[in-house]
Amino acid sequence: MTCYFRHLNKIFEKAEVAITKENKKEVDRAIHSIVGIQYKNCSATWKEVKKQIAEDETNFVNMLKKELTKN
DSSP states (O other): OOTTGGGOHHHHHHTTOOOOTTTHHHHHHHHHHHHTOOTTOHHHHHHHHHHHHHHHHHHHHHHHHHHHTOO
């Protein structure tokens, strides 16, 4: 879980998300949902996250914000 988080600090800052021990799993599930990859499939998720960020970083940041504020 969260094997790619260390690469996303800039994205988390832009999305105004502070990663804590308490919310790490929730953020990870949100990212999996955004990219449409089954939860806990780290390498496939990271591959898709990189692709989506390269294509449209702002959109990825906005989707992350939206996904985390659903509840």
